Every structure is written in structure tokens, then in C-alpha cells.
Amino acid sequence: MSSSDVSSIGHDDSLLRNEPGVIPKFSLRQAVLLNLLFLVIMLGGWLVVGLMPVDVYPDVDLDEATVETFWPGASAEDVERLITDRIETKIEGVRGVNHIVSDSKPDASLIRVKFREDLSDTELDAAFRQLSAAIELVTDLPEDTEKPIVTRISVGEIFPLLWVAVKDTGGVGEETLHDIALRLKPWLRDVPGVAKVDDKLIRDREVHVAVDPDPLRHLGMTLDEVAEVLRQYNRTVPSGTLPEPRGEFSVRAVGEVVTPEQLAEIAVRKDPGGGHVYLGDLATITTDFERKRFFARLDGHDCKALAVAKTPEADSRGVSERVRDATVRFQESLPSGIRERVAVEVILDSSDIIRSRIGMLLSNLVSGIGLVFLSLWAVIGTRNAILAVVGIPFAFLLALILMHLMGVTISAVSLFALVLCSGVIVDDEIVMLENIYRHLKINRVQRPDLSELQRVRLAIVRGAHEVMWPVMASSATTVVAFLPLLLMTGILGEFFAIIPKTVAVVLIASQIESMLMLPMHYLHIGPRRDVRTLLDRIVSPRGGEGPNWAMQAYDRLLRGIIRYRYWVPLPLLGSGALTVGLLSMIPVDLFPSDFQLVAVDIHAHDEASLDQMGEMVKPFEQIAMSMGGEYVHTVLTAFGIVATDDNAALWRNNLAQLQVQLANSEAVRADPDVVARELRERMETYLAAHPECAVRSLQVWAPQDGPPIGKPVSIRIESGDLGRAKQLAERFKARLSRIGGVFAVEDDLDFGPKQVNLRLNEDLASAHRLTQPHLSMALRTANDGLVVSSFKDTRSGEDLDVRVMLDASNRRTIDDLLNIDIRAPGGYLLRLGDICELDMGQGYAGIPHRNGKRVVTVSAQIDTGRVTSREVHAILGDEFRGELAGSGDLRVVFGGEYGETVKSFEGLFRAGIVALVVVYMLLATQFHSYVQPFIVMLTVPFTSVAVVVGLLVSGYPFTIMTFIAIVGMTGVVVNDSIVLLDFVNRATGEGRPMADAVREACLLRVRPVLMTTITTVVGVLPLALGWGGTSKVWSPFAASFAWGLTFSTMITLLIEPAMYCVANDGVTAWRRWRSVHSPGSESAPAASPAR
Known part of the structure; x- marks a missing residue:
């Protein structure tokens, strides 16, 4: 196109004045405006990418x-x-x-x-x-x-963004680790984008006032009285204001201490003669840590860990990098001699997950776009392929702008939706381009009187307008098919709501590109001559002059299909019946995990202490670390607190948990389950070889990737009688242990360590006017200690609690505790052992409730290759039918993954029904027909046939994402049928017989139908085949989409032509019958399209 031609664009409208097509004509007239808008959107999209936060979820x-x-x-x-x-x-x-x-x-x-x-x-x-x-x-x-x-x-x-651990590699001790961790905290808090630094897993320091009972007894005082003196002394009381000639002053009665040493100077017994007794005379005052309830090790070394959370608007990757820089600078700031013996490390960094997933999805996206371009180049030529593919970045960048305005962040979920759309958004451009190019070839033959520029402009307006409404309808059906996913309830509904939102904005952006930008771009860089593509050379080998053998073969096939149209649907029905049989062969893993973490839960006997657990777990830490850097990155072991699969915290002295962070290596990516399998095998072998080991149970499991939904098997037993509930729980556990593929069977009602129970002798207590609170307070103060006050240490800046207790040498045995004194209301002292009775017992480690009622939960993990949670619960439902019916206050409920599955499928079923109804209404509006939408939607139910076959061939399990893919395909698979049926209606509207109209429309649309399918399939093919990295969550989705679209195309090109004719035969026969039996009708009307 010459420069004069370009300058004349938009000024000579006489040719197009009477042509329909307001939007394409506007695109041609306003080329400068739209070019500028195109550049602004592209630039704005790149700027928005830098502003949007990036999260794992x-x-x-x-x-x-x-x-x-x-x-x-x-x-x-x-x-x-x-x-x-x-x-x-x-x-x-x-x-x-x-x-x-x-x-x-x-x-x-x-x-x-x-x-x-x-x-x-x-x-x-x-x-x-x-x-x-x-x-x-x-x-x-x-x-x-x-x-x-x-x-x-x-x-x-x-899910904190990451953890920062201070690891003791040189034996510096807990006190030094504690000080370093507290110094590190403000460094991390000052990092831009950090919202909170949590130190709840670091023991606080406190001041211990360890009282010697002998001088206390000599003074005639009790431990409680010493505690009360400290409580009353260490306080500052505001006392109003005092007006003075020099001004007004506030008055305070100051009694606070600011250092631990000052506590020793507090008088606990005052003597008018000056012989005061001070706290330092009765007690040893030290600064120590609170009672140990938990501790942690990193790669076998003691450590302190800080959890770092980011602000909602911050980018995970940027915050992670800044935190890593801060830890490096902090490590360098440590004094020489400490720096070499302590390591400050970032661990469990969730941004690593998003980096890996972004890398995988971007790799698949680039591969998909490359395959899309190659397939388009082979079919429609280089320039047309460029025009189609250039719409992908424009649509994505415009979609990102819209997502940013809607508050949708970049996450693994939204990224996948973008990858999914990479093939779909090209469909609009392909349909437009192919139809414009078809009209251009017609114009070159039929309008020799026009210049090439005029032919191009006329082809653009006619070609774009002809398919505009079918294209808009097809995009609308895709959007409405995904939108009902918003009806999903529960936690999964919250997560998956991102998919329809992202798909909607991408397709809206795609419509803007294809309707407004593409016509203008075609005028500038569209093909200048008839394109002879690679496909043309294959199907018409003699320079385009010979017959197109592929089209001839398809034409012969169409004639046979239309002739034997009543037999054609039978194979389809047969394949549907076959699918039902194949379903049982597909493993089910509804909620697969891509999490790069393996957890090992170690449960010891009830009386195990934290220190004993520390020794007991060392061999298992060595087993995990011995797998090497190719498989294991770090091993973080928590003692006394473990994270459960529903993201709660469980506190028990006899529990420990190894969190094994997997390495980002080829070996792990090739088989993400290899570490869990190997760890389970090695650790179980160790337990079998060491029967003296006090480990009661060991579980190796993969933490759930995504929203918390509970364990695969979860049975909740509600009863006011914990003993009765525990008995039923044992029966459930015994049955679960006999089901193949079920492991790690347990319940959450554990006994705690043995207890020494002291009770008041009621007769003696009444005689001395003593009550249970007197006993409870005296025992607690003596043994565990009583926090009486707190103060801020001016040297360290820490808030220190003051805890009063007996000194350690006088509380080693129960006899020591029985020997403490308690003051009776009459003012005299009594020995605790003289008024108490003692017995031994055992309490619970925890008492769970649900809605105020006591409850016991039985849970288990499953091997999804052998059994599903649905099957397990079905077995239990059959055998425990009476218990499930409930009796008295006993109630049994299935929950966890099974419960969430039922809820999710109910939501998905509702979403599928709504999608079908809305798609039908859109199609009925488009075609002004009640019958034709059913023909178009014929592909929907039989798409599941291809999904089942595809999962079998690919080796993927049936997942919740597979079900979502089927719901989403409700709108996608009908796109080609919409355009095809629109051409059939145009042909019949011009008077052609139905059979000829169907053949003509199919021959005209076979190329764009195949192209749209190929581009969509190859867009998700890398992800489906795992070329850029396999995802257990997203790969089954992509495979389902690819197989479903491929099968639906076969139905569109081979089955639907027959169904058009069958439907038309039926409508024609009905009209003839009505004409015969209706009064006033003498002849049947001419056949017309099914309406």
C-alpha cells in the first residue's frame, strides 16, 4: 500500500456509505485514534503489571x-x-x-x-x-x-509470606539466639511491604523470684503473701495535678522498678526499728525464659523463627527479595565472633512457589503462543498469523488493566485463567481474519473496477460485519459458561471465583481488539496478494490450479452424513455409554497438591517431655537431611506445636513435626511425590529396626495446596459423653485400618500426661474455714509460679513479667509441694499436706467442642491411586448406618475433604445448570429459534466422553478442576457451532434447500472451525503435556480442555450437519401435519429452517 493510499484512508467513504457495519467503518475512519489508543493500552498494561501485587493465592x-x-x-x-x-x-x-x-x-x-x-x-x-x-x-x-x-x-x-530463622551453628545458646531474633525483628518490620512480623514462637524472657521456703517460714509468711507485696508495690498510680506559682504539675505515686536488681530492694516485712526484711533476703532473683512449651530446630540446629506477613497491596516477590537483602545486611552487622556462629536464613518462602508457578505458566504461555503462531502460519499465512497473535498481548494487557481496577491480583489462579484464554482469544481474530480474507478474494474476482485499497476496505467492512454478531454471541456464551462458577459456595468458591472474573475481562478485551483494532490493522498490514499457505500446498499440490483433495473428501463425507443422517448419532450415543464404563478406571484425586513441602508428624507416648522429644526425633531429622540437596532444601522441626492440615495449631508436649521443604530441582519436578514416598519408606524401616523407640505413630503427608478443606477422611462424633464418643471412634479407626489405601488413622482426643490430683479434706477445710481457691492459688504459685506484675527493662527494652515461685530445689517432688504453708482465715499457718488428700489420674491433652458440644474427630489420609474419600465414606456409611442415624445426644457427621467435596459438587452442579440455561437463552436470542440452540448445545453433554478418554490417555486423575473444565467448556465448545449455524441460516434465508445450505456452510467454515480448535488446543497443550513443568492442579484442567474441544469439533463438523437436517425434517413434517389438520389450509408450506 502506497503512502498516498494510506493518507486517503478514512476520507473516501462513498464506497462504504451504503454498507452495513458501523463498528468496522468506525475502525477504518479513526485509524489514528485507534492506533494511539492501542499504544496507550499496551504501555498502560506494562505499567500496571509492575503495580499489581503477586501472590501465591x-x-x-x-x-x-x-x-x-x-x-x-x-x-x-x-x-x-x-x-x-x-x-x-x-x-x-x-x-x-x-x-x-x-x-x-x-x-x-x-x-x-x-x-x-x-x-x-x-x-x-x-x-x-x-x-x-x-x-x-x-x-x-x-x-x-x-x-x-x-x-x-x-x-x-x-500463610505467612515467609519465615526468617536464626540458626545456632556454633553453640551460642538460647539467650544469644533470643537477643539476635529480637534485634532482627525491627529490621524486618521496616522492610517496605511487610505488614507484620510475628514472634509468637519465641519464648519471652521474664524475671523469676525463686523463694526459699525456710526463711519464709521463719518469718511466718506464705508465698502468696510475698506475691501480694510485689503486686501492690510495683505500680504507679496517677494522683491528679498540683497548681504551683511556677505552673501546673502532674502528681504520681511511683512504685515501679525498671531493672530486675531493684526487686531485691523491696521490703517484704517492715520493722519500726529498721530491721526490714527485703525480697533479696528470701529469694534468688534471676532473668530467665518462660516455661518451655515449644522449640524448633533447623537442619538439626536450634533456631528461633519469625513469621513475616506482607501487606495486601505488596508484591510477594519484591517483599521476599527485600527481606533477603535485610537478612544479609543484618548478618553482616553482627559482632565478629557471633557472626560466624549464627546463620540468619529465609525459609518456607511462599514467593518461591509463585516464582516457580509463574515460570511454569509463562513457559507454557510462550510455548502456547508459539504453537498458535505456527499453526496459523501454516493455515492462513504469515501476515494473518501476525495479525491474530498480536491480539494476544493486547488482550492480556488490557485485561490486566481491568483486573487491576477490579482488585484482582496476579496469582496462580488468575495466571492459569490467562493461560487458558491464550488459545480462546485468538478464535475471534481467526474468524474475522478468515472471513475478511474470503471477501477480499471474492472482491478481486468480482470487482475488477475497484482499486486494491477499495477492495480491501470493502472486504474488511463486509467480512467483519458478517461474523460480528456470531462472534459476539460465541464470546458471550464462553463468559456466561464460566460466570456461574461464582455460585460455588465455601472456601473453594472464594478461590475459584477468580477464574470467571479473569476469563470475562480477557474476552471483553479480546472483543475490543477484534472489533475495533483488527479491521484497522488489517488495512495496514494485511496480505497484499492471495496467500498460498503450507496447508494449501498440501491439500492442493498443483499450484492451486488442481482440485483441493481435502475439501473434496470432506464434501463426499458430508453428502454421506446428510444422506444417512438418522444413523449418524448412534455412534455418539454408543460412546456415551462407553464413557460410563470407563469412569471407574480413572483415579480420583479431587484436591491435588503442588505444594513443595512434606510434613512428618511424630507422636510419642503421653508422658514424653519436650526434651525427650528433642532426642527422639534426631534420627528422623538425619533421615530427611540424608536425602541430599537434590531433593531436600531445608528441614524445620517444631516441638510441642504442629500445624494440622486444616491450618490450625495443635499444642502437645509429645508431638513434633518435621517440615521438609523440597528442592526446586529437576528430580523433584519430574516426580513431586518421590520425597514423601522415600521418607515414609526410610522412616518406617527405621521404626521397624528400632522397636525400643518410643514413637507411638508416624505420619508422612503433603500439606494441602490451596484453601483449607480438611483431611480426605474426617468423621465427627458429637456427644456429651466423651467416653462413649471415644469408644465409637475406636470402632471407626479399626474399620478404616482395614480399608486398603487408608493410612495415618487417628482421632483428636488424646490423653495428656499423668496428673497428681490434690483435693481438700472437706472436714478439715471446714474446720479451718479454707476453700478450694485457697488450695489452687497456693499450689499454682509454688509450682508453676504466679505472674504478679511486669515492667519494661530500661537496658534491653523488653517487657518482663515478674513470676513468683518456690525455688527449684524445693519443688522437685510432690512431697515438696505438700510441705508449703497456707494461711487460714484465722491468721495461723497450716501445712498443705495436713489438709489435702492426694490421688493419681490422667486428664485429656485437649477437649474439642463443636457448637458447644464435646466432639471427637476421626481422620485419615488416603492413597488416591487405590481409594477415594467418597468410597471410604460410602463403606463407613453402609457399616455404621445405625450410628449415623444418631441416638440420644450422639451424632455422627462426615466432614473434611468429603464434606467440602459434596458442597463443591452441589455448587458446581448448580453452576452447570445455570450455565446451560443462560447459554440456551443467548443462543435462542441469537437465532430467534427454540430448536436450533439444542442442536448447537449437542456438543456439551458428549464433551465428557473426550474428557474421560483424555484423562485415561494422559494418566491424570479426575480432580475438582476437571469438573470446572467441563462447566467452562459449556460455552467454549459451542463457539464454532454458532458461526456455522449462522451461515446455514443465511443460506436457507436465500432460498437454498437445507441439505445444500448445510454442505455449503460446512465447506465455507471448515477451515476457521479447525483453526479455532487448533489454536485453542495448542494454547493449553504445553500445560496439558507438562512441557514447561507439570502441575497436579492445572495440568488435568488443561488436558480436559484440550480433549473436550477436539471432540466437540468432530461433533460440530460431522454430527451437527446431520442433526440440522434431522431437525429440519421434523419441523417440516410438523408443519405439513398442521397444514393438513388445520382448518383453512390447503397445501403445506415450503420447507424452512428449523425454528
Whole structure:
């Protein structure tokens, strides 16, 4: 095209004045404006990419809150009765609560409040505020409990961005590690993008006042009285203001200490003669750590760990890099001699996951676009291929701008939706390009009177307008097919809502590109002559002058299909029946995981201490680390606290958990399950060879990737009688252990260590006017200690609690505790052992509740290659039918992955029905027909045939993503049929017989139909085949999509032509029958398309 031709674009409209097509004519007239807009959107998209936060998961609200209350030294039974029950009673009045789950354990109560999923954001905010207010109204908790902590749970709260560990590699000791970790905390907090640095897993320092009972008894004082002196002394009381001529002064009565040494100078007994007795005379005052409830090791070395969470708007990768830089600078700032003996490391960095996934998805995206270009080049030529492919970055960048405005972040979910659309968005351009080029070839033959520029412009307007409405309808059906996924409820619904939102904005962007930008671009860089492509050379080998053998073969096939049209659907029905049989051969793994982590839970006997656990677990740490850097990156071991698969924390002295972070290596990527298999085999071999090992159970499992949904097998037994519930739990466990493929069977009702129970002798207690609280306070102060006050140490800046207790040498045995003194209300002292009775017992390690009722949960992991959670629950349902029916206060409920699966499939089923109805309505509106939409939608139910076959061939299991793929394909697979049927209707509208109209439309549309299918399939093919890295979550989705589209194309080109004719035969026969039997009709109307 010459420069004069280009300059004349948009000024000579006489040729197009009477042509329909407002949008393509606008595109040609406003080429300069649209070119500028194109560049602005491309540039703006690149800028927005830098502004959008990148997360592993979308930061959705999980409609959940927690209430944590700590009561150090209390038993699980006391925590349940005096804390959990009282708080749960207050929560019951909060509106919008779906259910309440709690765990009462020694020292603490943890309550999880789940709100209803149908609450709007405003209602959820109001419900959380009401919950916080209700907790504030709980005023009858024991005096020495800590204030309840209410936290709203989101994905960012459950999954910290990363952890920073301070590892002791040179024996510096806990005190030095503690100081370094506290110094590191402000360094991390100052990193841009960091929202919070959590140090809850680091023991606090406190001041221990260890009282010697002998001088205390000599003075006639009790331990409680010493505690009360300290409580009253260490406080500052505001005392108003004092007006002075020089000005007004505030007055305070100051009694606070600012260093531990000052505590020794407090007088506990005053003498008018000056012979005061000071605390230092009775007690040894030291600064030490609080009682050990947990500790951690990293790669076999003691460590302190800090959890780092980012702000919602921050980029995970950027924050991670800045945190790593900060840790390097902090390590260099440590004093010489310490720097070489301590390592500050970033561990469990979730941004590594998003880097890996972005790399994998981008690799698949680039590969997909490359394959799309090659396939288009082979079919429609170089220039047309460039025009089609250039729409991909434009649509993506415009979609990112729209996503940013909608608040959708870049995550693994949205990235996959973009990859999925990489082939779909080219479809619009292909249909447009092919039709424009077809009209251009017609113009070159039929309009020799026009210049080449005029022929191109006329072809653009006619070709674009002719397919504009079918293209818009096909995109609309794709969007509405995905939109019902928004109807999914539960946590999965929150996560997967990102997919329809992303697909919608991408296809809207694609429509803008194909309707507005493509016509203008075609005018500038479209083909200048008839294109002879690679496909043309194959199907028409004699320079284009010979017959096109492929089209001739398809034409002969079409004639046979139309002639024997009543037999054609039979193979389709047969394949549907075959699919039902093949379904049983496909393994089911509804919620697969790509998480680069393996957890090993080690459960010892009930009396095991933390120190014993530390020694017991060392061989298992060595086994994990011996797998080498090719498979294992780090091994973090937590003692006393473990993370459960529903992202809760379980506190037990006899528990430990190894979190084995996998290496980002080819060996792991090739087989992500290899580490878990090898660890399980090696550790079980070690246990078999060492029967003296006190490990009661060992579980190797992969933490769930994505929203928390519980274990594959979960049976909840609710009963007020824990003994009865425990008995039924044992029966369930025994049956589960006999099912092949089920392992790690356990329940959550464990016994704690043995207890020494001291009770008041009621007769003696009454005689001395003593009550149970006197006994409880005296015992607790002597053994566990009592926090009486706190102060900020001016040297370290730490807030230090002051804990009063007996010195260690006088609380080694129960006899030592029985020997302490207690003051009776009459003023005299009594020995505790003289008024108490003693017995031995055993309490629970934790007492779980659900909605205020005691509950025992039986859970298990499964080998998805052998059995599914659905099958396991079906077996249990048959054998425990009577128990499931419930009796009295006993109730049994299946939950976990099975419960979430049922809920998800109900949501997906509803979404599928809604999608079908909306797609039908769109098609009926497009074709003004009640019958034709059914023909178009014929591909939908039989797409599952290809999905089943594809999963069998690919070796992928059936997953929740596969089901979503089937729902999403409801709109995608009908796209080609829409354009094809539109051409059939045009031909019949011009008077052609139905059979000829069908043949003509099919021959005209076979090339674009094949091209759109090829481009969509090759767009997801790399991900389906794992060329850029296999994903257990997304690869089955991509494979399902590829196989489903391929099969639907065969139906469109081979089955639907026959069904058009069958439907037309039926409508024609009906009209003839009506004409015969209707009064006033003498002849049948001419045959017309089925309506």
C-alpha cells in the first residue's frame, strides 16, 4: 500500500456509505485514534503489571475468626469449664455465625468461629465487630488469665509470606539466639511491604523470684503473701495535678522498678526499728525464659523463627527479595565472633512457589503462543498469523488493566485463567481474519473496477460485519459458561471465583481488539496478494490450479452424513455409554497438591517431655537431611506445636513435626511425590529396626495446596459423653485400618500426661474455714509460679513479667509441694499436706467442642491411586448406618475433604445448570429459534466422553478442576457451532434447500472451525503435556480442555450437519401435519429452517 493510499484512508467513504457495519467503518475512519489508543493500552498494561501485587493465592477472606485465651498452668478440663464454655456462651448470641469449633488444652483455649458463607462483606464486617464486642463482655474468666485475642482469618493470616530463622551453628545458646531474633525483628518490620512480623514462637524472657521456703517460714509468711507485696508495690498510680506559682504539675505515686536488681530492694516485712526484711533476703532473683512449651530446630540446629506477613497491596516477590537483602545486611552487622556462629536464613518462602508457578505458566504461555503462531502460519499465512497473535498481548494487557481496577491480583489462579484464554482469544481474530480474507478474494474476482485499497476496505467492512454478531454471541456464551462458577459456595468458591472474573475481562478485551483494532490493522498490514499457505500446498499440490483433495473428501463425507443422517448419532450415543464404563478406571484425586513441602508428624507416648522429644526425633531429622540437596532444601522441626492440615495449631508436649521443604530441582519436578514416598519408606524401616523407640505413630503427608478443606477422611462424633464418643471412634479407626489405601488413622482426643490430683479434706477445710481457691492459688504459685506484675527493662527494652515461685530445689517432688504453708482465715499457718488428700489420674491433652458440644474427630489420609474419600465414606456409611442415624445426644457427621467435596459438587452442579440455561437463552436470542440452540448445545453433554478418554490417555486423575473444565467448556465448545449455524441460516434465508445450505456452510467454515480448535488446543497443550513443568492442579484442567474441544469439533463438523437436517425434517413434517389438520389450509408450506 502506497503512502498516498494510506493518507486517503478514512476520507473516501462513498464506497462504504451504503454498507452495513458501523463498528468496522468506525475502525477504518479513526485509524489514528485507534492506533494511539492501542499504544496507550499496551504501555498502560506494562505499567500496571509492575503495580499489581503477586501472590501465591488470592487473599480471600475465609469467613472465619479465632479467639485465643491463655491461662498458664491450667489443665484442659479447667480451661474447658472456666474459659471455653463461658466464651462460647457469649458467642452463641452473635448474628451470622455458622458454627463454633474449639479446643481446650492445658494452658490455653482456642475457639474458631465460622461465619455463614452467604454474608455480604458489610454483614461480615458487622458480625466480626459484634463478635469482638461479645468477647469484651466476658468478665467472669479466672483472674490470672490473659486477655482473649480475637483475630480475623484470611489467606494472608494462615500463610505467612515467609519465615526468617536464626540458626545456632556454633553453640551460642538460647539467650544469644533470643537477643539476635529480637534485634532482627525491627529490621524486618521496616522492610517496605511487610505488614507484620510475628514472634509468637519465641519464648519471652521474664524475671523469676525463686523463694526459699525456710526463711519464709521463719518469718511466718506464705508465698502468696510475698506475691501480694510485689503486686501492690510495683505500680504507679496517677494522683491528679498540683497548681504551683511556677505552673501546673502532674502528681504520681511511683512504685515501679525498671531493672530486675531493684526487686531485691523491696521490703517484704517492715520493722519500726529498721530491721526490714527485703525480697533479696528470701529469694534468688534471676532473668530467665518462660516455661518451655515449644522449640524448633533447623537442619538439626536450634533456631528461633519469625513469621513475616506482607501487606495486601505488596508484591510477594519484591517483599521476599527485600527481606533477603535485610537478612544479609543484618548478618553482616553482627559482632565478629557471633557472626560466624549464627546463620540468619529465609525459609518456607511462599514467593518461591509463585516464582516457580509463574515460570511454569509463562513457559507454557510462550510455548502456547508459539504453537498458535505456527499453526496459523501454516493455515492462513504469515501476515494473518501476525495479525491474530498480536491480539494476544493486547488482550492480556488490557485485561490486566481491568483486573487491576477490579482488585484482582496476579496469582496462580488468575495466571492459569490467562493461560487458558491464550488459545480462546485468538478464535475471534481467526474468524474475522478468515472471513475478511474470503471477501477480499471474492472482491478481486468480482470487482475488477475497484482499486486494491477499495477492495480491501470493502472486504474488511463486509467480512467483519458478517461474523460480528456470531462472534459476539460465541464470546458471550464462553463468559456466561464460566460466570456461574461464582455460585460455588465455601472456601473453594472464594478461590475459584477468580477464574470467571479473569476469563470475562480477557474476552471483553479480546472483543475490543477484534472489533475495533483488527479491521484497522488489517488495512495496514494485511496480505497484499492471495496467500498460498503450507496447508494449501498440501491439500492442493498443483499450484492451486488442481482440485483441493481435502475439501473434496470432506464434501463426499458430508453428502454421506446428510444422506444417512438418522444413523449418524448412534455412534455418539454408543460412546456415551462407553464413557460410563470407563469412569471407574480413572483415579480420583479431587484436591491435588503442588505444594513443595512434606510434613512428618511424630507422636510419642503421653508422658514424653519436650526434651525427650528433642532426642527422639534426631534420627528422623538425619533421615530427611540424608536425602541430599537434590531433593531436600531445608528441614524445620517444631516441638510441642504442629500445624494440622486444616491450618490450625495443635499444642502437645509429645508431638513434633518435621517440615521438609523440597528442592526446586529437576528430580523433584519430574516426580513431586518421590520425597514423601522415600521418607515414609526410610522412616518406617527405621521404626521397624528400632522397636525400643518410643514413637507411638508416624505420619508422612503433603500439606494441602490451596484453601483449607480438611483431611480426605474426617468423621465427627458429637456427644456429651466423651467416653462413649471415644469408644465409637475406636470402632471407626479399626474399620478404616482395614480399608486398603487408608493410612495415618487417628482421632483428636488424646490423653495428656499423668496428673497428681490434690483435693481438700472437706472436714478439715471446714474446720479451718479454707476453700478450694485457697488450695489452687497456693499450689499454682509454688509450682508453676504466679505472674504478679511486669515492667519494661530500661537496658534491653523488653517487657518482663515478674513470676513468683518456690525455688527449684524445693519443688522437685510432690512431697515438696505438700510441705508449703497456707494461711487460714484465722491468721495461723497450716501445712498443705495436713489438709489435702492426694490421688493419681490422667486428664485429656485437649477437649474439642463443636457448637458447644464435646466432639471427637476421626481422620485419615488416603492413597488416591487405590481409594477415594467418597468410597471410604460410602463403606463407613453402609457399616455404621445405625450410628449415623444418631441416638440420644450422639451424632455422627462426615466432614473434611468429603464434606467440602459434596458442597463443591452441589455448587458446581448448580453452576452447570445455570450455565446451560443462560447459554440456551443467548443462543435462542441469537437465532430467534427454540430448536436450533439444542442442536448447537449437542456438543456439551458428549464433551465428557473426550474428557474421560483424555484423562485415561494422559494418566491424570479426575480432580475438582476437571469438573470446572467441563462447566467452562459449556460455552467454549459451542463457539464454532454458532458461526456455522449462522451461515446455514443465511443460506436457507436465500432460498437454498437445507441439505445444500448445510454442505455449503460446512465447506465455507471448515477451515476457521479447525483453526479455532487448533489454536485453542495448542494454547493449553504445553500445560496439558507438562512441557514447561507439570502441575497436579492445572495440568488435568488443561488436558480436559484440550480433549473436550477436539471432540466437540468432530461433533460440530460431522454430527451437527446431520442433526440440522434431522431437525429440519421434523419441523417440516410438523408443519405439513398442521397444514393438513388445520382448518383453512390447503397445501403445506415450503420447507424452512428449523425454528
